[in-house]
Amino acid sequence: MGGARFSRIEGVRTxxxxxxxDCRIDRHHRIGVQWQKITLTANAGSAARTGFPWTTAGCASTARTTGTNRTSSMKTEREHEEQLRKEGFFxxxxxxxxxxxxxxxxxxxxSAHIILKGEMWLTVEGKKHFLKAxxxxxxxxxxxxxxTMGPKGCTYLIGEK
Known part of the structure; x- marks a missing residue:
């Protein structure tokens, strides 16, 4: 199985x-200059395929809003996404x-997880890890x-390959 990889990345703003x-995620996506609302819904086929039970419903595009607010030392969500894609992740x-x-x-x-906002306690093969932005x-x-998510919830970028 190999060990999990943990690394620190500079702060993130999205x-x-x-x-x-409870049963869905409503997400607003910027496609070109327009915002489009899509809904992610529970889907057994998606869960069986990826282990993650959410899939886009009624939207052919998977384009996503990316961060535009940043300081010179902050990586944006888009930069993290580009890095994961270079590594072969969806x-x-x-x-x-x-x-x-x-x-x-x-x-x-x-599956790669980059914490964008909030906190997560992740236990992998019995070893606990505390993750923050x-x-x-x-x-x-x-x-x-x-x-388990922190007291203010958690938003994270996921990469799968």
Missing amino acids: GGRDTAH TYVHSDSAGAHYGDHTHNVI GDRFDVPQGAVHSA
């Missing part, structure tokens, strides 16, 4: 507007509410892991 709901952003918990599970892909953690394919 311009995205995600709102988590990327998307996910937001969870305060205290959201995902019990032990595995994925049939390598700017942290990256790569979970190896097939590794048993669980996650």
Whole structure:
């Protein structure tokens, strides 16, 4: 299985507007100069394929709002996304509410998590890791892991390959 990779990344600012709901995520995407609202809904096929039960509904584009506010030392969401794509990852952003918990599970892909906002406690193969804005953690394919979000929730960029 190999060990998980953990690295510190400079702080992150995002311009995205995600709102988590019990059964769906409404996300506003900037496509060209227009904003488009798409809804991510629970989908058993997506969960079986990727281990992550959310999929876009009614939208052919997966374009996403990227951060525009930054300081010279801050990486934007777009820069993190570009780096993950250069590494061969498919990327998307996910937001969870305060205290959201995902019990032990595995994925049939390598998944990289870059925390954009908030905090997450990630347990991988029995070892606990505290992640905050700017942290990256790569979970190896097939590794048993669980996650609990911090008291203010968590927004994170996910890469899968």
